[in-house]
Amino acid sequence: MIVPLTAYLVVGAILFAIGVYTVIAQRAAVMILMGIEVLLNAIGLNIIAFWRFTAPTDYSAQIFAILVITIGAVEMAIGLALVMLLYRQRQTVEVDAYAELKR
Amino acid sequence: MTALLLAIPLLPLLAAMAALCVGRRVPWGGGEFVVIAVALSLILLIFNPDGANLSATWFESGGFRLTIGLEVTRLTWFVAMIVASTALGVGIYSLGYMAERPDRPRFFAELGLFVGAMLTLVLSSSLVLLFAAWELVGLASYLLISFDYAKAGAPQAAAKAFLMTRIGDVGLLLGWLLALATIGTTDIDALIGAIGTDRIDSYAITVIAFLVLAGAIGKSAQLPLTGWLPDAMIGPTPVSALLHSATMVAAGVFLVLRLYPLFEAAPAALVALFWIGAATALVAGLIATAEVDLKRILAWSTASQLGEMMIALGLAGPLAASFHLAAHAAFKSTLFLAAGAVQEETGTRALDRLGGLIRAMPFTGAVFLVGALALAGVPPLSGFWSEETILAAAAQSGVATAFLIIALVLLAGIYVGRATTATFFGGRRPTQMGEPGWPMCAGMGLLALAAVALGWILAGQLGNILPFPVEPEAPTAWRLLAVAAVIVGFTFGVWRGLAPAFGSLPAKFGRGLMAATEAPGIWAMQCARLLDPIEDALDSVARFIAAAARAMASAAHSAECRFDVGAKRTAGGIWRLARDTERVEVLGFGRGGDALAAGIAGSSERLRTLQAGQLYLYTLALFVWTAAALVAGGLMLWL
Numbered sequence: 063m064i065v066p067l068t069a070y071l072v073v074g075a076i077l078f079a080i081g082v083y084t085v086i087a088q089r090a091a092v093m094i095l096m097g098i099e100v101l102l103n104a105i106g107l108n109i110i111a112f113w114r115f116t117a118p119t120d121y122s123a124q125i126f127a128i129l130v131i132t133i134g135a136v137e138m139a140i141g142l143a144l145v146m147l148l149y150r151q152r153q154t155v156e157v158d159a160y161a162e163l164k165r
Numbered sequence: 166m167t168a169l170l171l172a173i174p175l176l177p178l179l180a181a182m183a184a185l186c187v188g189r190r191v192p193w194g195g196g197e198f199v200v201i202a203v204a205l206s207l208i209l210l211i212f213n214p215d216g217a218n219l220s221a222t223w224f225e226s227g228g229f230r231l232t233i234g235l236e237v238t239r240l241t242w243f244v245a246m247i248v249a250s251t252a253l254g255v256g257i258y259s260l261g262y263m264a265e266r267p268d269r270p271r272f273f274a275e276l277g278l279f280v281g282a283m284l285t286l287v288l289s290s291s292l293v294l295l296f297a298a299w300e301l302v303g304l305a306s307y308l309l310i311s312f313d314y315a316k317a318g319a320p321q322a323a324a325k326a327f328l329m330t331r332i333g334d335v336g337l338l339l340g341w342l343l344a345l346a347t348i349g350t351t352d353i354d355a356l357i358g359a360i361g362t363d364r365i366d367s368y369a370i371t372v373i374a375f376l377v378l379a380g381a382i383g384k385s386a387q388l389p390l391t392g393w394l395p396d397a398m399i400g401p402t403p404v405s406a407l408l409h410s411a412t413m414v415a416a417g418v419f420l421v422l423r424l425y426p427l428f429e430a431a432p433a434a435l436v437a438l439f440w441i442g443a444a445t446a447l448v449a450g451l452i453a454t455a456e457v458d459l460k461r462i463l464a465w466s467t468a469s470q471l472g473e474m475m476i477a478l479g480l481a482g483p484l485a486a487s488f489h490l491a492a493h494a495a496f497k498s499t500l501f502l503a504a505g506a507v508q509e510e511t512g513t514r515a516l517d518r519l520g521g522l523i524r525a526m527p528f529t530g531a532v533f534l535v536g537a538l539a540l541a542g543v544p545p546l547s548g549f550w551s552e553e554t555i556l557a558a559a560a561q562s563g564v565a566t567a568f569l570i571i572a573l574v575l576l577a578g579i580y581v582g583r584a585t586t587a588t589f590f591g592g593r594r595p596t597q598m599g600e601p602g603w604p605m606c607a608g609m610g611l612l613a614l615a616a617v618a619l620g621w622i623l624a625g626q627l628g629n630i631l632p633f634p635v636e637p638e639a640p641t642a643w644r645l646l647a648v649a650a651v652i653v654g655f656t657f658g659v660w661r662g663l664a665p666a667f668g669s670l671p672a673k674f675g676r677g678l679m680a681a682t683e684a685p686g687i688w689a690m691q692c693a694r695l696l697d698p699i700e701d702a703l704d705s706v707a708r709f710i711a712a713a714a715r716a717m718a719s720a721a722h723s724a725e726c727r728f729d730v731g732a733k734r735t736a737g738g739i740w741r742l743a744r745d746t747e748r749v750e751v752l753g754f755g756r757g758g759d760a761l762a763a764g765i766a767g768s769s770e771r772l773r774t775l776q777a778g779q780l781y782l783y784t785l786a787l788f789v790w791t792a793a794a795l796v797a798g799g800l801m802l803w804l
Binding site: 085089158 | 778779780781784785788
């Protein structure tokens with residue numbers, strides 16, 4: 063049985079929705095970073111799905127997907143490093159505590 | 166050493182400046198500066214070797230090269246020595262002579278200018294610098310003759326001297342301009358070097374020689390430009406002494422000596438020189454025998470002696486002329502200084518009011534006597550030797566010229582004998598006087614010593630010192646005749662005493678000559694007077710313009726006053742306007758601005774609440790806005 067494109071897009075949409083919810087609803091910075099990762103993977107899934115079903119001979123979409131994964135890894139590294147530093151300074155990872163600009 | 170060469174003429178000029186600036190604050194009125202400067206110049210001259218040369222191109226234009234420079238040749242060294250040493254003696258003398266005068270700094274400044282200009286003239290290696298110094302000498306003599314400008318006749322005498330020498334100066338000016346046009350440079354050596362080559366033809370040489378001769382005649386007071394010399398006696402006596410011996414009248418003779426190769430190449434000019442000299446020497450000598458003013462006798466004698474130098478030059482005897490120039494400088498300055506001492510002590514210089522002074526002033530009398538005997542040519546004083554060389558030159562060219570010299574010697578003996586007797590011997594008229602102060606005695610004594618010794622010091626040496634050929638000695642018969650003429654003339658003069666030696670005819674002739682030679686000066690004056698109406702007209706025009714300007718100024722003033730009032734009113738109006746504006750600003754714009762600012766502040770406070778400071782709200786807003794934008798974009802595509 064062939065899984066149709068629509069199924070992939072639905073999964074990607076669900077993943078994206080979960081990612082958006084996670085980013086908005088979570089209070090911990092680490093969880094927000096995780097949500098961002100989910101968002102990126104939803105987009106990666108969409109890219110691969112579109113490639114597979116519309117232009118399977120063109121490899122540029124694969125490269126694009128690899129680029130998205132790479133950016134996700136790098137972003138995660140920098141994001142976790144920032145969170146680590148913030149934790150050392152504030153002894154917390156709750157983003158609601160970071161409200162210096164709002165005075 | 167060449168740089169020190171520059172100092173020789175500059176030192177007296179600097180001393181003149183110093184005398185003018187600080188003369189009032191030093192004990193001798195600035196005279197010490199001049200004396201020291203002249204003494205230093207003399208020392209520098211002694212140590213400056215022959216051939217020292219300092220020359221530069223002033224400017225070049227159109228193929229003409231104007232040079233300026235100083236040069237010590239054997240001739241210029243010799244004449245500069247005469248100038249500097251005479252000036253030293255006269256300078257020392259004038260320290261005493263001017264001691265009582267409050268305005269003496271001016272005198273010493275002018276004296277320094279005179280000496281410095283003359284030294285520049287003598288040492289110059291360029292015709293243009295020579296001419297400039299020549300005019301400077303003329304200017305200095307003008308200033309010095311009119312030093313007592315309040316004295317009757319002094320300004321006139323100065324103007325006369327200036328104008329009459331200026332007539333000759335025109336000739337010199339044209340002469341050097343012609344030389345410049347012919348050979349393209351003002352260098353004297355170049356001019357002399359060009360003679361005999363094809364760069365300058367004999368016609369041009371003759372013209373240049375005659376033009377230069379005109380300048381020399383004016384400066385050396387030869388006929389027909391003699392008249393200024395006796396009148397110049399009105400200046401202070403040191404001035405007369407300097408002017409008559411070394412600085413002014415010697416310039417003419419020096420000029421001919423300096424350019425002597427030029428004259429040698431122009432025989433016509435030499436002949437003219439001889440005749441002018443002969444006429445001047447005879448006429449001036451004759452007039453001197455009838456003169457009754459001590460200084461005027463000496464003045465006429467100067468003209469006569471200079472005529473004798475001109476004769477020697479005309480007879481191709483430049484050595485004799487330079488010897489006589491030196492000897493004459495010594496004894497004539499001595500005579501003048503002694504005469505000045507007499508005038509200082511007695512207050513007069515008229516021969517009929519003097520007499521017997523030898524008992525009251527033995528030193529001055531002795532000095533005068535030495536000078537007189539030297540002038541007359543009594544052996545072994547300096548005049549004897551120089552007259553003898555002139556006689557030798559004359560005897561070479563003929564019997565007539567030799568007799569002319571003998572006659573001149575006779576005349577010299579007569580007039581100087583008269584002057585000596587009438588002043589120092591005979592009945593004693595005035596009383597209560599003594600010798601002048603030591604500076605005057607020192608100056609006189611030094612120059613008298615020179616008058617005594619110069620002759621036999623130079624007699625054998627002059628041929629080595631100067632680059633001119635030595636004449637053979639005169640035949641013994643002529644020499645004996647000359648000595649006899651001296652003795653006869655002097656004795657005759659002494660015997661005649663106060664009375665004119667040859668009746669009153671020469672005196673009348675002298676007056677006639679003065680009147681005749683004054684004519685050019687008077688013409689110049691008349692020409693100047695012709696300008697008077699024009700000047701008056703110009704003056705009245707100027708006055709009119711001044712009056713008109715005044716009227717305009719007053720009109721402008723009243724208009725200005727009116728403007729002033731108007732301006733005050735306008736200013737008041739503007740001030741009120743400004744005050745009202747200020748009020749409007751404070752009440753209207755000020756409050757309006759405040760209200761606006763308060764409104765902005767309030768609304769931004771409300772806007773502030775949008776910034777919640779919660780990360781999730783920002784993220785939510787981001788997604789919402791993106792979704793909205795996508796929806797809007799999709800709707801726009803779809804529609």
